Amino acid sequence: MAAGSVEAKGKAPLKDVTSAVVRFAGDSGDGMQLAGTQFTDTSAVVGNDVATLPDFPAEIRAPAGTVAGVSGFQINFAATNIHTPGDVVNALIAMNPAAFKAHIDDVEQGGIVVVNDSEFEKVNLRKAGYKEGYNPLDDEQINQKYKIYRVPITRLNEEALAETGMGAKDIGRCKNMFALGLIYWMYDRPLDTTIGYLEDYFGKKKKKPEVAAANVKALKSGFYFGETAEMFPVRYHVAKAPISPGTYRKITGNEALAMGLVTGAKLAEKTLIYCSYPITPASDILHNLAAMRNLGVKTFQAEDEIAAVCSAIGASFGGQLGVTGTSGPGLALKSEALGLAVITELPMIVVNVQRGGPSTGLPTKTEQSDLLQAMYGRNGDCPIVVLAPKSPADCFDIAIEAVRIAFRHMLPVVILSDGYLANGAEPWPIPDPTSFDKIEIPAPPSPESFHAYSRDENLSRPWAAPGMAGLEHRIGGLEKQNLTGNVSYDPENHQEMTDLRHAKIDKVGEFIPALEPYGSPSGDLLVLGWGGTYGSILTAVDHARQEGHKVSAAHLRYLNPLPKNLGEVLGRFKKVLIPELNVGQLRLLIRGKFLIDARGLNKVQGKPFLIEEIEQAITLMLDGTWGPSESLTPRHHQVSSESWGG
Amino acid sequence: MTTATTNLDVPVLTAKDFASDQDVRWCPGCGDYAILNQVRKVVAKMGNRKENTVFVSGIGCSSRFPYYMDTYGFHSIHGRAPGIATGIKLANPELDVWIVTGDGDGLSIGGNHLMHVLRRNVNVHILLFNNRIYGLTKGQYSPTSEEGKKTKSSPMGSIDMPLSPLSIAIASEASFVARAIDVDKNLAGVLERAGKHEGSAIVEIYQDCNIFNHKAFDYATAKDAKLDNILYLEHGKPLVFGKDNQKGITLDRTRKPKVVTLGEDGVTEDDLLVHDEGDESLAFLLSRLTYPDFPEPMGVFYRVEDDCYENLLEKQVEDAVKAKGPGNLADLYSAGDTYTVKD
Numbered sequence: 001m002a003a004g005s006v007e008a009k010g011k012a013p014l015k016d017v018t019s020a021v022v023r024f025a026g027d028s029g030d031g032m033q034l035a036g037t038q039f040t041d042t043s044a045v046v047g048n049d050v051a052t053l054p055d056f057p058a059e060i061r062a063p064a065g066t067v068a069g070v071s072g073f074q075i076n077f078a079a080t081n082i083h084t085p086g087d088v089v090n091a092l093i094a095m096n097p098a099a100f101k102a103h104i105d106d107v108e109q110g111g112i113v114v115v116n117d118s119e120f121e122k123v124n125l126r127k128a129g130y131k132e133g134y135n136p137l138d139d140e141q142i143n144q145k146y147k148i149y150r151v152p153i154t155r156l157n158e159e160a161l162a163e164t165g166m167g168a169k170d171i172g173r174c175k176n177m178f179a180l181g182l183i184y185w186m187y188d189r190p191l192d193t194t195i196g197y198l199e200d201y202f203g204k205k206k207k208k209p210e211v212a213a214a215n216v217k218a219l220k221s222g223f224y225f226g227e228t229a230e231m232f233p234v235r236y237h238v239a240k241a242p243i244s245p246g247t248y249r250k251i252t253g254n255e256a257l258a259m260g261l262v263t264g265a266k267l268a269e270k271t272l273i274y275c276s277y278p279i280t281p282a283s284d285i286l287h288n289l290a291a292m293r294n295l296g297v298k299t300f301q302a303e304d305e306i307a308a309v310c311s312a313i314g315a316s317f318g319g320q321l322g323v324t325g326t327s328g329p330g331l332a333l334k335s336e337a338l339g340l341a342v343i344t345e346l347p348m349i350v351v352n353v354q355r356g357g358p359s360t361g362l363p364t365k366t367e368q369s370d371l372l373q374a375m376y377g378r379n380g381d382c383p384i385v386v387l388a389p390k391s392p393a394d395c396f397d398i399a400i401e402a403v404r405i406a407f408r409h410m411l412p413v414v415i416l417s418d419g420y421l422a423n424g425a426e427p428w429p430i431p432d433p434t435s436f437d438k439i440e441i442p443a444p445p446s447p448e449s450f451h452a453y454s455r456d457e458n459l460s461r462p463w464a465a466p467g468m469a470g471l472e473h474r475i476g477g478l479e480k481q482n483l484t485g486n487v488s489y490d491p492e493n494h495q496e497m498t499d500l501r502h503a504k505i506d507k508v509g510e511f512i513p514a515l516e517p518y519g520s521p522s523g524d525l526l527v528l529g530w531g532g533t534y535g536s537i538l539t540a541v542d543h544a545r546q547e548g549h550k551v552s553a554a555h556l557r558y559l560n561p562l563p564k565n566l567g568e569v570l571g572r573f574k575k576v577l578i579p580e581l582n583v584g585q586l587r588l589l590i591r592g593k594f595l596i597d598a599r600g601l602n603k604v605q606g607k608p609f610l611i612e613e614i615e616q617a618i619t620l621m622l623d624g625t626w627g628p629s630e631s632l633t634p635r636h637h638q639v640s641s642e643s644w645g646g
Numbered sequence: 647m648t649t650a651t652t653n654l655d656v657p658v659l660t661a662k663d664f665a666s667d668q669d670v671r672w673c674p675g676c677g678d679y680a681i682l683n684q685v686r687k688v689v690a691k692m693g694n695r696k697e698n699t700v701f702v703s704g705i706g707c708s709s710r711f712p713y714y715m716d717t718y719g720f721h722s723i724h725g726r727a728p729g730i731a732t733g734i735k736l737a738n739p740e741l742d743v744w745i746v747t748g749d750g751d752g753l754s755i756g757g758n759h760l761m762h763v764l765r766r767n768v769n770v771h772i773l774l775f776n777n778r779i780y781g782l783t784k785g786q787y788s789p790t791s792e793e794g795k796k797t798k799s800s801p802m803g804s805i806d807m808p809l810s811p812l813s814i815a816i817a818s819e820a821s822f823v824a825r826a827i828d829v830d831k832n833l834a835g836v837l838e839r840a841g842k843h844e845g846s847a848i849v850e851i852y853q854d855c856n857i858f859n860h861k862a863f864d865y866a867t868a869k870d871a872k873l874d875n876i877l878y879l880e881h882g883k884p885l886v887f888g889k890d891n892q893k894g895i896t897l898d899r900t901r902k903p904k905v906v907t908l909g910e911d912g913v914t915e916d917d918l919l920v921h922d923e924g925d926e927s928l929a930f931l932l933s934r935l936t937y938p939d940f941p942e943p944m945g946v947f948y949r950v951e952d953d954c955y956e957n958l959l960e961k962q963v964e965d966a967v968k969a970k971g972p973g974n975l976a977d978l979y980s981a982g983d984t985y986t987v988k989d
Contacts (some may be wrong), residue, residue: 041982041983044983044985045983045985046985047985047987193983196983197983240987243987244987245986245987245988246986246987247980247984247985247986247987248984248985248986248987249979249980249982249983249984249985250982250983259975259978259979262975262978263975266975271737273733273736273737275733275736292973292978293962293963293965293966293967294963294966294967294969294970294971294972294973295972295973295974295975295978296963296967296973297963298736298959298963300732300733300736300959302729302732302762303758303759303761303762304758306726306729306759307726307728307729307732307758307759307762308729309729310722310723310726310728310729310730310732310733310759311729311730311732311733311736312733313722313729313730313733314702314720314729314730314731314732314733314734314735314736314737315733315734315736315737316733316737317720317730317733317734317737318733318734318735318736318737318738318741319737319738320736320737320738322733322737336723337723337726339723340722340723344720430979430980430984431979432976433974433975433976433979465737465738466697466698466699466700466718466734466738466741467697467698467738467740467741468697469695469696469697470697471697472696472697472716472717472718472719473718473719474666474712474713474715474718474719474720474721475719475720475721476712476713476719476720476721476722477705477721477722477723478721486668487668487713
């Protein structure tokens with residue numbers, strides 16, 4: 001942290017730091033997600049680079065005050081370019097003992113911990129699982145390790161709002177804004193973005209101006225408390241990041257996907273028909289798109305996952321863009337229908353926002369363990385195009401790319417997002433919608449020469465939708481004769497059609513960009529990743545390169561087909577490390593296809609990689625201490641040749 | 647192919663025009679043939695265009711149906727035709743969409759979808775071929791097989807309670823519910839009314855599987871017996887049946903249906919229930935009448951006019967455009983807080 005006093009507001013001096021990681025934690029009803037998103041919006045607006053990690057329980061309202069019910073929101077904001085939500089927490093805001101207990105271990109030594117002292121009483125301490133008579137805030141060791149600030153947030157908030165005439169319950173709901181105001185003061189942030197939001201949301205949308213006013217008052221009271229109370233010796237300032245000129249907004253992966261899908265549909269001049277069954281963490285895509293009726297978007301909340309994928313297939317057969325969205329268990333339910341989409345060669349898209357599995361697993365936690373399900377989870381030899389965005393903003397680009405591929409090649413495309421990308425946010429340079437290439441859809445041939453399964457240069461069959469006269473035809477799940485599309489049980493035809501379905505995927509490979517490693521084109525180690533691990537891998541490789549190591553990174557946005565030059569790239573490095581949030585699914589594919597001894601850093605702990613974990617793995621790979629294991633797993637953020645993961 | 651032209655120069659199509667070039671491969675003597683012929687006639691009579699007509703099916707003998715119609719067709723996966731058909735209607739509400747399903751496809755594996763396509767009132771016509779057996783998998787009992795039915799998978803007799811497809815349809819808020827028999831004269835009329843209905847229409851068609859469940863509906867089709875065992879429904883007319891139209895249905899003092907004979911015990915036509923297609927409770931009561939205790943009703947049980955799902959969705963799009971103006975991508979991208987970074 002670079003220090004330097006800039007100005008003084010109140011009595012505490014202002015200290016310049018290049019970045020800070022702040023985590024808001026409280027009961028799931030405490031409004032921590034709102035406090036966190038507001039802090040993110042404000043930080044983005046003042047020009048920082050930002051990356052966020054919301055972390056909430058699967059239960060909507062777990063018993064109040066328990067560790068199971070703790071909801072957290074972490075934000076990394078910086079004066080430099082950043083790619084992850086940060087490894088360690090510089091400042092924790094804990095609204096109750098349970099939140100303190102759940103998150104204190106992630107705070108750096110000497111880090112700031114602001115606690116809502118009002119809640120640290122007997123009952124809450126017991127609910128959090130602390131033993132009778134113990135209060136961690138009085139623990140000497142804890143006070144030595146962290147800078148603990150005991151602020152009676154509940155009481156101060158009540159006093160600040162005593163004259164609003166609101167009930168005690170409503171007043172209590174504003175305490176997140178009091179805490180947010182205090183942290184705004186501590187990090188030298190303006191209040192106007194949040195005030196604008198509160199007035200707009202509570203005042204105009206919910207038509208409750210008194211609630212808006214109370215929240216604004218709580219926010220300001222928190223800010224003034226910081227200024228007035230002589231509690232805090234120092235404040236922090238994070239300067240603007242060197243971001244390319246342009247207009248930006250903050251965007252989450254789910255928002256980006258929704259906007260990308262609409263954009264793709266518009267570029268193809270088709271109606272987007274999004275068919276989905278609510279499932280965490282994909283539901284926000286449905287919510288976002290349902291609010292876009294005035295852009296011509298149709299959403300359909302189906303009765304189940306199977307109906308969702310089938311109606312998307314029907315929509316594509318019907319001549320528009322059918323898309324379905326889900327998470328792991330839902331993808332499993334859609335498998336049979338995806339086989340139908342593959343054999344009928346219809347252009348449609350499946351979004352799978354991955355979460356912890358198997359089965360119901362960890363619904364609100366991130367994981368990358370559906371890669372093999374997406375690749376192979378269907379009966380028969382049933383290849384499908386698989387794409388994976390690398391960051392929240394990349395979800396926008398990948399969605400457009402998926403639409404382009406689906407229409408050009410007449411086949412279904414799977415997008416593998418994940419919980420971290422879906423809910424995480426980053427700044428997004430707002431694009432000019434006229435800057436995208438149109439998505440051309442080949443016109444179907446004339447009725448005289450029409451065959452449902454004729455092939456163009458990409459091996460695509462024509463798309464003749466009901467309503468087109470003279471092109472009436474029947475498709476379905478039974479094997480079709482190539483060219484005519486009639487049902488065929490002929491052995492040679494089935495071989496030909498199976499080969500064709502694979503050859504179509506290879507054709508997609510002719511349109512995707514060559515893989516270019518970040519760093520040097522060759523060297524001692526290539527760290528190969530896919531999906532949401534991009535930021536951690538890139539930062540860790542950057543650090544290793546700064547230390548002089550010959551390490552490069554390569555990231556796969558196309559999983560099927562793989563970039564054509566991948567084998568060649570792999571061959572230019574002595575060793576290959578594949579970090580994944582699963583037990584080694586890409587590693588299995590790479591080892592099987594390229595016969596190389598790739599090693600894996602694998603973790604399934606519901607959270608993204610820390611940069612530090614990948615750095616440790618890089619060190620073990622480079623200094624020859626990795627050992628014989630095909631993969632290692634960080635345990636409590638430590639990677640060693642002993643930390644074998646299976 | 648063209649038999650006549652109207653003043654718009656659009657050729658009028660015949661049943662023959664709706665026959666595809668594929669050989670029909672159902673077992674000789676299967677009830678499906680009769681239904682196929684009637685459907686071809688009805689779509690021609692309705693003035694359908696081939697390009698605007700879509701047949702969607704799931705899996706089962708009946709689900710081969712789309713291959714035999716020279717229209718657009720989709721032979722999908724087991725039980726899922728309602729999902730596919732709903733997607734087609736969302737993409738293009740103008741299309742005339744038919745679903746062909748069976749007692750296994752529609753009531754067993756696809757039961758959930760059937761319920762939901764009906765309650766949404768998607769404008770599709772559902773033909774449920776009920777042969778009370780699994781034909782394509784060679785003769786296991788189905789959700790409509792009678793209790794005690796001995797099949798390959800129930801050698802000691804089925805212990806499953808059968809369900810009534812039409813009771814389910816009525817409970818699922820279907821807006822048109824009817825029944826017909828593959829070889830019966832009323833099939834064409836019922837199909838035509840289903841085809842013209844705006845909303846989710848379901849027609850249960852008793853269909854003879856002459857291989858695995860032959861003569862399952864003998865009581866309803868045999869010349870000498872059928873008039874005593876089925877009852878033709880007519881809107882506004884009393885529920886009478888029997889060879890000489892001498893029998894009828896009335897309610898006893900506990901509101902339970904009862905078969906009575908006109909002229910006996912002073913019973914006159916005025917004592918009989920009168921059919922009302924708009925009466926949901928009556929429709930449900932009719933759906934519970936089963937042989938041999940009662941004659942089984944044929945014809946339209948229930949019909950109500952209601953908005954169709956795909957039109958309501960289109961209207962929401964129109965309303966949103968009216969309220970917010972036609973959305974554009976630039977505004978969409980810039981919604982919420984934006985900030986500008988200068989050089």
